[in-house]
Amino acid sequence: DGGITQSPKYLFRKEGQNVTLSCEQNLNHDAMYWYRQDPGQGLRLIYYSQIVNDFQKGDIAEGYSVSREKKESFPLTVTSAQKNPTAFYLCASSIAGLHTNTEAFFGQGTRLTVV
Amino acid sequence: AQRVTQPEKLLSVLKGAPVELKCNYSYSGSPELFWYVQYSRQRLQLLLRHISRESIKGFTADLNKGETSFHLKKPFAQEEDSAMYYCALSQDGGATNKLIFGTGTLLAVQP
Numbered sequence: 689d690g691g692i693t694q695s696p697k698y699l700f701r702k703e704g705q706n707v708t709l710s711c712e713q714n715l716n717h718d719a720m721y722w723y724r725q726d727p728g729q730g731l732r733l734i735y736y737s738q739i740v741n742d743f744q745k746g747d748i749a750e751g752y753s754v755s756r757e758k759k760e761s762f763p764l765t766v767t768s769a770q771k772n773p774t775a776f777y778l779c780a781s782s783i784a785g786l787h788t789n790t791e792a793f794f795g796q797g798t799r800l801t802v803v
Numbered sequence: 804a805q806r807v808t809q810p811e812k813l814l815s816v817l818k819g820a821p822v823e824l825k826c827n828y829s830y831s832g833s834p835e836l837f838w839y840v841q842y843s844r845q846r847l848q849l850l851l852r853h854i855s856r857e858s859i860k861g862f863t864a865d866l867n868k869g870e871t872s873f874h875l876k877k878p879f880a881q882e883e884d885s886a887m888y889y890c891a892l893s894q895d896g897g898a899t900n901k902l903i904f905g906t907g908t909l910l911a912v913q914p
Binding site for chain 1: 846847901903
């Protein structure tokens, strides 16, 4: 079954703890993205990666970190430095390189709640 | 500044009525715009992109550079069109999927 998978679906974290959100894709896509969604707001870009072992900050990268050691995986760590971590997190992937206007495929999302 | 504005949080129409979901953008270059849709309990997915000039599920969207708009239209709404719709703008002219999203409009089609 091809697609992009995020886990877990729901995640609870105590204040001051780091937590890692998983994102895996088997679509053979080079590019992967992390977005954050808050109530009443659109999705905002956290980090993105166009190729393995390379990634760039998006619009709201502070308090987050990522790695891209494998093409299939792009985990997001929400650190204790993130002041408002409670949100819905969406991972996406797409073709990269010379292609333009390609479709972004999204995961089902992870809802993170800080307690 | 790059921005996407969807002024309506909720749009409620009757089945068979025309639908127009508004989207305005701010972008200094040549914009690449998309409409994404999220049906209940499904993941966010691409509905259409302006460069393709396509009609998907009866929806069309025309880029109006003079009015900086990319409104989504359908002449006759169906109940299955009920969903959350997001307008999105590529931050780099379509080279990547670094997207700026609007806040979304919930379309509710009443029977």
